[in-house]
Amino acid sequence: MNLSRDDIPALAFSALLLGLAAMLPLTGSSYWMGIGLSIAMFTVLSTSWALFSGPTHYISLATAAFFGLGTYTVGLGFESLPFWLLIIIAAAIGAALAGIVGLATLRLSGVYFVIFTLGLAELVRQLTTWVQNLTGQRGFYVLTDIGETEIYLMLVGLAALVFLTGWLIGRSRLGFALRIIGDDEEVARHSGINTARAKVLLFMVSGLVAAATGAILAPRYVYIEPSLAFSPILSFQVVIMALLGGPGRLWGPLVGVIPFTFLWEAISSSFPNQTTLVLGIAFLVIVYALPRGFVGLIEDGRHRLRAREGYA
Amino acid sequence: MSATVLSLRGATKRFGGLVAVNGIDFDVTEHEVMGLIGPNGSGKSTTLNLISGALKPTAGSITLHGTEIAGLAPQEINRKGVARTFQLVRMLPSMSVLDNVMAGAVFGHRRAWGQAARDKAMALLDRVGLSGRANNRIGELTYIDTKRVELARVLACDPRILLLDEWLAGLNPSELETGITLIKSLRDEGRTIILVEHVMDAIRSLCDRCVVMTSGTKIAEGTPAEVLNDPEVIRAYLGDDDA
Ligand SMILES: Nc1ncnc2c1ncn2[C@@H]1O[C@H](COP(=O)(O)OP(=O)(O)OP(=O)(O)O)[C@@H](O)[C@H]1O
Ligand SMILES: [Mg+2]
Numbered sequence: 001m002n003l004s005r006d007d008i009p010a011l012a013f014s015a016l017l018l019g020l021a022a023m024l025p026l027t028g029s030s031y032w033m034g035i036g037l038s039i040a041m042f043t044v045l046s047t048s049w050a051l052f053s054g055p056t057h058y059i060s061l062a063t064a065a066f067f068g069l070g071t072y073t074v075g076l077g078f079e080s081l082p083f084w085l086l087i088i089i090a091a092a093i094g095a096a097l098a099g100i101v102g103l104a105t106l107r108l109s110g111v112y113f114v115i116f117t118l119g120l121a122e123l124v125r126q127l128t129t130w131v132q133n134l135t136g137q138r139g140f141y142v143l144t145d146i147g148e149t150e151i152y153l154m155l156v157g158l159a160a161l162v163f164l165t166g167w168l169i170g171r172s173r174l175g176f177a178l179r180i181i182g183d184d185e186e187v188a189r190h191s192g193i194n195t196a197r198a199k200v201l202l203f204m205v206s207g208l209v210a211a212a213t214g215a216i217l218a219p220r221y222v223y224i225e226p227s228l229a230f231s232p233i234l235s236f237q238v239v240i241m242a243l244l245g246g247p248g249r250l251w252g253p254l255v256g257v258i259p260f261t262f263l264w265e266a267i268s269s270s271f272p273n274q275t276t277l278v279l280g281i282a283f284l285v286i287v288y289a290l291p292r293g294f295v296g297l298i299e300d301g302r303h304r305l306r307a308r309e310g311y312a
Numbered sequence: 313m314s315a316t317v318l319s320l321r322g323a324t325k326r327f328g329g330l331v332a333v334n335g336i337d338f339d340v341t342e343h344e345v346m347g348l349i350g351p352n353g354s355g356k357s358t359t360l361n362l363i364s365g366a367l368k369p370t371a372g373s374i375t376l377h378g379t380e381i382a383g384l385a386p387q388e389i390n391r392k393g394v395a396r397t398f399q400l401v402r403m404l405p406s407m408s409v410l411d412n413v414m415a416g417a418v419f420g421h422r423r424a425w426g427q428a429a430r431d432k433a434m435a436l437l438d439r440v441g442l443s444g445r446a447n448n449r450i451g452e453l454t455y456i457d458t459k460r461v462e463l464a465r466v467l468a469c470d471p472r473i474l475l476l477d478e479w480l481a482g483l484n485p486s487e488l489e490t491g492i493t494l495i496k497s498l499r500d501e502g503r504t505i506i507l508v509e510h511v512m513d514a515i516r517s518l519c520d521r522c523v524v525m526t527s528g529t530k531i532a533e534g535t536p537a538e539v540l541n542d543p544e545v546i547r548a549y550l551g552d553d554d555a
Binding site: 173176177179180182183184186187188189190191192193194195 | 364365366385386387390391395396398402403404405406407411414415416418419420421423425465469
């Protein structure tokens with residue numbers, strides 16, 4: 001592989017940030033650990049979501065389905081199998097479900113795809129509830145000795161993998177194919193691109209990562225039940241944070257996750273009943289005021305700066 | 313007699329009650345430029361769409377070197393060496409001119425990647441008269457230049473069969489002359505071309521043979537001189553009164 005001159009500082013900078021993030025537990029503050037966990041979790045979810053949705057413009061609201069399956073995998077298996085193996089199994093289940101859903105639905109155009117993914121998450125939740133009712137359980141306990149620090153570090157590690165994957169995809173033929181598909185699918189097809197395969201592959205990456213995230217977080221919930229594991233609001237949060245940052249760049253979602261997490265934290269502690277309202281308002285503001293997210297603002301600013309330098 | 317590369321037999325496309333292409337038969341011989349002409353709405357673009365895979369034929373067969381391709385996906389047909397331009401130019405608006413052309417080089421019939429794809433794209437930009445525009449954004453181009461980019465993108469996959477849908481439309485006389493020379497040079501390097509065109513000068517100077525369509529049906533086939541003097545063709549173009 002050949003690295004260009006810009007790649008080395010960017011990689012070094014990312015490694016430094018990840019290293020700093022990994023040191024958060026040293027602060028020993030439970031407030032900061034809580035914030036850190038949220039940021040790590042949503043960074044992983046939003047970034048992997050944007051790997052698929054950024055270039056293709058398909059909005060998926062299925063994150064909760066994959067996440068919940070990951071949580072349940074751990075809930076069902078933690079007594080008999082090692083935790084790391086359960087994460088891998090969850091990831092495989094997530095990828096497989098995304099593959100099936102992708103093959104069935106990625107022929108659908110935009111709006112239908114959104115509705116279908118939302119329906120999918122609801123369907124999986126209802127099915128789980130139904131099965132649990134048959135067995136007479138409402139949920140179950142996940143009792144492990146895995147603490148917040150381990151969970152946090154695993155999420156940071158997963159984030160590193162997601163960024164690395166995204167960076168590699170961006171430089172690959174697959175990444176180029178996705179950008180072409182996002183611009184004009186007809187041109188992509190007529191240029192020899194197997195558009196269905198490219199889209200399904202990326203959708204599988206995002207399903208895999210969401211399921212692995214759910215698995216890693218399962219021990220933190222202690223008691224899991226369908227309404228918690230498959231909470232539809234999670235899917236919306238992921239979309240909003242990714243859009244707020246800007247899904248067109250690999251680092252875009254991160255720029256949305258950080259401020260949104262602080263805002264969310266503040267709102268849910270001061271006005272715990274108004275969180276959905278805030279989500280709605282955030283969505284409207286993003287769509288109207290920041291259609292390309294913070295990334296758009298930053299890039300316009302840079303553009304203007306460069307133009308001014310050009311005239312100087 | 314050279315080899316037949318593409319043949320249509322009974323190719324038909326219906327849109328609901330409308331029969332846009334009605335049982336068309338024709339053969340295209342290797343290295344020739346075949347004109348597909350006819351009045352507006354006669355089914356020329358739809359025929360190209362059937363060949364390129366953009367639309368699936370309702371009935372009939374389309375063979376490429378004897379292999380059935382009717383109903384295959386466009387990417388499969390493209391990988392067999394068939395590439396096309398669109399009547400309404402299609403660009404990749406978020407990308408640079410260079411990336412637009414590279415899009416054709418990376419996945420198609422002949423595949424290149426990295427520096428090889430870039431070199432190929434640069435050479436094609438020179439060829440279509442866009443040297444020095446590689447880093448422009450699509451929004452900065454004139455309409456004619458977008459047509460040039462599209463042709464370069466299509467050539468980047470090194471097609472054996474090229475489908476051009478009114479690629480010369482909208483050019484001014486001097487651009488038209490350059491365009492005709494360019495298409496001739498493409499034939500001279502051994503490509504087979506199907507040309508949908510309304511510009512008579514271009515048809516006369518480029519086409520070895522023409523197929524004439526009206527209302528989805530083939531009404532004549534022959535050299536440009538033959539078909540353009542055919543009374544039925546004249547009637548189709550001008551209406552019954554002038555025949
Ligand atoms: N996707 C479609 N759906 C329904 N009808 C269509 C579609 N595409 C084409 N048609 C109809 O099929 C007929 C043939 O259209 P086509 O575009 O092939 O004509 P054309 O010969 O290319 O005309 P022009 O010279 O104007 O480009 C027209 O009546 C057109 O309205
Ligand atoms: Mg047409």
